[in-house]
Amino acid sequence: MGPRGGISRCPCGRKLLTVCLSRSIQAAGSQLGQSKDYALPNASWSQDMLDLYNRFLDMTKDGLWKRIPSYNNILDHIPESMKLTYEKRKDTRLFLRSIDAEGAGFEYVMFLNTSEKRVVCLFQPGSYLEGHPGFAHGGSIATIIDSTIGSCAISVAGKVMTANLSIDYVNPVPLGSVVLVDSKADKVEGRKVFLSCKMQSVDGNTLHAEATALFIQLDATKAQKQQASCQ
Numbered sequence: 364m365g366p367r368g369g370i371s372r373c374p375c376g377r378k379l380l381t382v383c384l385s386r387s388i389q390a391a392g393s394q395l396g397q398s399k400d401y402a403l404p405n406a407s408w409s410q411d412m413l414d415l416y417n418r419f420l421d422m423t424k425d426g427l428w429k430r431i432p433s434y435n436n437i438l439d440h441i442p443e444s445m446k447l448t449y450e451k452r453k454d455t456r457l458f459l460r461s462i463d464a465e466g467a468g469f470e471y472v473m474f475l476n477t478s479e480k481r482v483v484c485l486f487q488p489g490s491y492l493e494g495h496p497g498f499a500h501g502g503s504i505a506t507i508i509d510s511t512i513g514s515c516a517i518s519v520a521g522k523v524m525t526a527n528l529s530i531d532y533v534n535p536v537p538l539g540s541v542v543l544v545d546s547k548a549d550k551v552e553g554r555k556v557f558l559s560c561k562m563q564s565v566d567g568n569t570l571h572a573e574a575t576a577l578f579i580q581l582d583a584t585k586a587q588k589q590q591a592s593c594q
């Protein structure tokens with residue numbers, strides 16, 4: 364499913380309001396010179412995506428869940444203390460935000476529950492993520508799983524990298540559908556963070572994929588060497 368037209372096409376008042384509100388927030392942000400936050404509703408989001416988003420947003424009210432903002436440069440995600448060691452480049456982009464057209468690539472928003480060591484991602488794959496006709500490419504599924512699990516690992520252990528990601532693809536994901544990617548950190552052993560994840564349909568009746576992952580907290584000396592080699 365390609366990107367959908369303007370907000371005037373929206374059949375329901377709530378969607379219209381949400382989109383307008385998010386755009387006002389973004390406009391205000393741009394005026395302040397802040398990066399655009401992509402984890403806010405846009406006109407391409409389906410009703411399923413908006414309903415789920417509003418449900419999770421409600422869950423943020425008691426402070427247990429937090430919406431994770433999403434920018435197109437990874438350094439905008441990183442806490443100030445970690446930023447000092449990286450130099451921001453203008454020619455790089457977070458892979459998931461590399462397609463500009465709204466609704467054509469990765470439409471997603473993540474929510475973090477720190478006490479449960481859990482990150483849930485609402486994901487709507489767009490038409491440019493096609494693999495098998497009409498379905499999301501397995502690489503795009505791996506990317507959203509890696510990033511959801513990765514965000515969970517970052518929240519638990521800071522500077523980490525994926526060492527292992529194992530995915531069982533159970534049922535294909537139709538383009539334009541909405542799936543929930545539910546990840547949690549199961550165990551931390553020294554620098555190793557073990558995580559698991561399920562990708563399911565909104566109604567919970569279809570399991571699309573299951574994954575386990577190992578993330579390693581970067582060793583400070585080795586990380587400095589890695590950085591030096593890519594600058």
Ligand SMILES: CCCCCCCCCCCCCCCC(=O)SCCNC(=O)CCNC(=O)[C@H](O)C(C)(C)COP(=O)(O)OP(=O)(O)OC[C@H]1O[C@@H](n2cnc3c(N)ncnc32)[C@H](O)[C@@H]1OP(=O)(O)O
Pocket residue numbers: 431440475509510511513514515517518523524525526527553554555577579580581582585
């Ligand atoms: C608050 C929230 C904010 C959220 C904000 C959102 C941001 C928006 C989302 C962005 C989220 C992006 C998430 C993408 C994440 C990538 O895509 S990362 C890119 C892909 N990964 C890579 O390129 C990593 C390449 N590999 C490496 O660089 C190195 O192998 C590693 C992983 C850093 C580990 O190297 P190392 O530090 O030298 O570790 P090493 O001493 O070899 O091993 C440590 C231990 O781990 C074990 N180990 C290492 N590798 C393995 C393995 N593959 N299997 C099993 N065991 C292993 C070792 O055996 C050892 O075990 P012990 O002996 O201690 O028991």
